[in-house]
Amino acid sequence: MALYSAKVMDHFRNPRNVGSMENPSGVGEVGNAKCGDIMRIYLKIENDIIVDVKFETFGCGSAIASSSMATELIRGKPVSEALTLTNQAVVEALDGLPAQKIHCSVLAEEAIKLALKDYYDKNGIEYDHSQFPCCESCGHCHAH
Amino acid sequence: MQIYADNAATTRLSDTALKAMLPYMQKEYGNPSSLHSVGQRAQEALTDARSRIAQRLGCQPTEVIFTSGGSESDNQAIRSVAAFGKLKGKTHIISTAFEHHAVLHTLEALEKEGFTVTLLDVHGDGMVSAQQVEEAITPETCLVTIMYANNEIGTVQPIAEIGEVCRRHGVLFHTDAVQAVGHLPVNVAEQNIDLLSLSAHKFHGPKGIGVLYARRGVPIFPLIHGGAQERNRRGGTENIPAIVGMAAALDEACDHLEEDSAKLTALRERLIAGLSNIPHSVLNGHREHRLPGTVNFCFEGIEGESLLLLLDDKGVYASSGSACTSGSLDPSHVLLSIGRPHEIAHGSLRLSLSPDTTEEEVDYMIGAVTDVVAYLRSISPVWRNLEAGIQEFIIQ
Numbered sequence: 151m152a153l154y155s156a157k158v159m160d161h162f163r164n165p166r167n168v169g170s171m172e173n174p175s176g177v178g179e180v181g182n183a184k185c186g187d188i189m190r191i192y193l194k195i196e197n198d199i200i201v202d203v204k205f206e207t208f209g210c211g212s213a214i215a216s217s218s219m220a221t222e223l224i225r226g227k228p229v230s231e232a233l234t235l236t237n238q239a240v241v242e243a244l245d246g247l248p249a250q251k252i253h254c255s256v257l258a259e260e261a262i263k264l265a266l267k268d269y270y271d272k273n274g275i276e277y278d279h280s281q282f283p284c285c286e287s288c289g290h291c292h293a294h
Numbered sequence: 295m296q297i298y299a300d301n302a303a304t305t306r307l308s309d310t311a312l313k314a315m316l317p318y319m320q321k322e323y324g325n326p327s328s329l330h331s332v333g334q335r336a337q338e339a340l341t342d343a344r345s346r347i348a349q350r351l352g353c354q355p356t357e358v359i360f361t362s363g364g365s366e367s368d369n370q371a372i373r374s375v376a377a378f379g380k381l382k383g384k385t386h387i388i389s390t391a392f393e394h395h396a397v398l399h400t401l402e403a404l405e406k407e408g409f410t411v412t413l414l415d416v417h418g419d420g421m422v423s424a425q426q427v428e429e430a431i432t433p434e435t436c437l438v439t440i441m442y443a444n445n446e447i448g449t450v451q452p453i454a455e456i457g458e459v460c461r462r463h464g465v466l467f468h469t470d471a472v473q474a475v476g477h478l479p480v481n482v483a484e485q486n487i488d489l490l491s492l493s494a495h496k497f498h499g500p501k502g503i504g505v506l507y508a509r510r511g512v513p514i515f516p517l518i519h520g521g522a523q524e525r526n527r528r529g530g531t532e533n534i535p536a537i538v539g540m541a542a543a544l545d546e547a548c549d550h551l552e553e554d555s556a557k558l559t560a561l562r563e564r565l566i567a568g569l570s571n572i573p574h575s576v577l578n579g580h581r582e583h584r585l586p587g588t589v590n591f592c593f594e595g596i597e598g599e600s601l602l603l604l605l606d607d608k609g610v611y612a613s614s615g616s617a618c619t620s621g622s623l624d625p626s627h628v629l630l631s632i633g634r635p636h637e638i639a640h641g642s643l644r645l646s647l648s649p650d651t652t653e654e655e656v657d658y659m660i661g662a663v664t665d666v667v668a669y670l671r672s673i674s675p676v677w678r679n680l681e682a683g684i685q686e687f688i689i690q
Contacts (some may be wrong), residue, residue, distance in 0.1 A: 162603065168673050183637035183676050184627065186597050186617045190675040206675040209617035210599035212675070250620075 154211060155245035161215035166222050171204045176272065178264030180257050180283070187254065189261040191221065195269055198229050205261075212244075212251040216255045219243050220258035233266055234283060235259055296609045297655045301496075302445055302473060302588055302646035303613055307539070308498035310395065314542035315500065318535040322630065325531055336534050338343045343541035346351055350548050351490070352481035358526045360537055363504035364472040365396035367491030369507050370517045371468045372439055372499045372530075375489070376409060378513040379436025385409045386428060386434040391631040393441055394470055396491075398627075403438075410434070419580040420449035420632045438467050442474035442490075446615055446628040447579035450478065457486025466512060472496055472504075477555070484594030486655030488512050498542030498648075503536035551620055554649040558586035559648055561656050565589050568660030572667055574689045576681075577631065578629060578642065587647035590615075592634060595672040595677035596641045600624075604666040605643075610659055610670060615642040629668050637676070638688050644676045 154162070165173040171192035173270060174279035181188035187209030203225050218239050224232040237255035241247050258281040270277045298306070309663045318339060324332035328367055335394075341355070348355040351442045372387070379385060379612060389401055391413045401411045427438055444452045460467035466488035475490075476497025482490055487511060493504040502508045508514045514674050517548050520529020547554070565590055566577055574594040593601070598614030605612055615626025617640060623640035624630070634642075645659060671677040679685040 157601075162600070163607065165673065170678065179675065183640070186636075186640040188675050206673055208595065208674040208676040209597050210569055210616070211603045212558060213597075242508075252537065 153248060153274055154265055155246040157213040158212060160271040162211045164174055165218040167203050167205055169204045172208060176269030178256040178261045180260045180264060183208065187257060189217050189257050191261040191265040193265045198223050198271060200232055212247050212254040215244060216240050216254040216258040220262055224262060229266060232262060235262055235291060295658050297659060298611050299645040299647060299659060300613050302644065302650040305498045305499055305648060308543055310546045311499050311539040315539040316539050339534055339538050339665045341534055342410050343537045346541045347505060347544055348659040350409050350544050353390040353507055354510065357507055357510055359506040360506060360532060361504045361506050361528060362502055364470065364491050364493035367504050367506035368396040368470050369400050371489040371491060371518065371678045375437040375466050378403050382432050383434035386432055388412045388414065388430045388435060388438045390414045390416050390422050390440055392420065392444055392628040394445055397439055399469055414682050417629050418633050419582050420444055420447050421583060422451055424452055424455035424459045427456050431463045431465055438465055440469060442469045443478065443585050444628060445473050446479050446626055448591045449579040450583045450585060456483040456684060461486050475586060476544055481508055482507055492539035494543055497543055497547040499540040500536045503533055503540050519677045529607045555586045557649060558647055561651055561653065562587055562637040565645060565656050565660065572664055574687055576586055576689045578632060590642060590644045592638045592689065593667045594638060594687060595640045595674050595680055596667060598642050598668055599642055601643055601666055605662055613644045615662055616640045619646035635688060
């Protein structure tokens with residue numbers, strides 16, 4: 151279908167890092183089933199490096215592709231680098247998303263940040279709260 | 295395998311219709327308004343098509359107005375009756391919550407102009423009753439507009455009974471019969487219908503052509519001002535090839551209506567039975583009162599667009615009422631109107647068959663949908679929660 155780039159379709163059809171994880175270092179979940187998309191990211195962090203990452207997504211083609219690409223972009227990276235991931239980087243890596251689907255990339259960025267925040271919280275690591283999204287599952291649909 | 299299962303969206307032009315149209319593209323290309331013999335031959339084709347369509351609908355040729363399709367017919371029917379009602383101080387219109395947007399958005403526009411609109415509840419099964427209509431009629435009611443068959447879930451309404459109630463109360467009755475014509479028996483006289491919309495491409499005719507039937511005496515105002523075509527009710531040179539193609543397609547559909555309906559109903563039942571085996575799935579719309587070829591399901595824990603894309607990869611072309619496929623933030627208003635919660639409505643699938651669909655194709659679709667739903671559930675955090683008992687299933 152011409153709705154999406156070949157890259158999006160590739161990540162949708164063959165998602166990388168899909169699945170769940172036993173004893174993750176951090177988990178982040180964003181979205182709302184009412185709005186039609188939920189993303190959950192699991193991180194395994196050792197010595198400040200993201201050694202493994204998994205995702206589960208309920209949502210459209212671009213939501214699944216965005217999750218897949220976002221996990222690829224942070225896999226094997228230091229936590230500090232993963233924290234700088236932006237939705238724009240996800241969109242660019244996917245060779246673009248349709249305007250009405252940009253919010254899927256925002257969800258991917260937020261899910262990863264919440265998983266990192268969860269890791270910090272679990273391990274009592276101090277952090278700058280302004281680096282993270284305001285809340286989980288804000289309860290409204292994203293209208294980007 | 296390539297299976298087109300989106301016949302409620304549009305159908306393949308039939309060979310008969312194409313063959314009927316071709317001479318009017320290059321050979322008989324006259325304008326029916328021209329006095330010379332080239333134009334007059336086009337006029338003859340127009341007259342012939344009009345009378346054949348009138349015969350199929352059970353009306354007079356003068357009661358057939360050619361339009362660009364269902365949306366234009368709906369707009370013109372509602373606008374005309376509303377304008378006439380307003381002159382008489384009647385500004386109340388009755389409809390249902392699950393009409394096509396051509397009807398709902400026209401009604402919204404009229405509300406801004408001071409009309410009052412009552413949208414009847416279609417209940418969990420997607421059905422409205424004549425009694426509900428009767429109870430909603432007030433002395434101010436000028437129009438009742440209720441679709442014959444719903445385009446998404448395929449439920450068929452008791453049109454003749456609703457028409458009878460309207461006639462008894464002196465209220466005009468319009469039905470959007472876009473999904474019904476060519477698929478279900480239609481007779482405007484017997485079914486007490488004052489106005490009816492139809493669209494050719496839903497019954498293997500060409501796109502961009504339709505009919506507004508308006509019973510003699512019902513006031514009709516033009517939406518498109520221009521020449522005297524369609525007895526001053528629709529300006530613009532008639533689309534002769536499309537009109538001829540529509541008449542041919544309608545004749546063909548009506549000639550085979552009974553056998554096609556029996557065949558489609560058997561296929562539909564097979565499809566419903568197969569999809570019902572998917573755990574936590576539910577058929578949308580009344581079990582019996584439905585179009586012969588339309589099936590609509592919700593599957594818990596998944597989203598419709600990804601379902602469609604993966605079915606496309608397997609050669610199955612279908613549609614969904616999810617927000618992502620509707621281009622808005624909300625899922626289908628039809629599914630919401632029958633009480634499906636948002637999270638369930640996002641996981642909907644419509645498969646609409648044609649007389650060309652085979653049993654083998656139905657079985658292939660059942661397998662494809664079963665596999666894709668299972669896969670999408672396996673990567674869905676919602677499904678994980680449901681299975682773990684963290685969240686309760688909505689569909690049992």
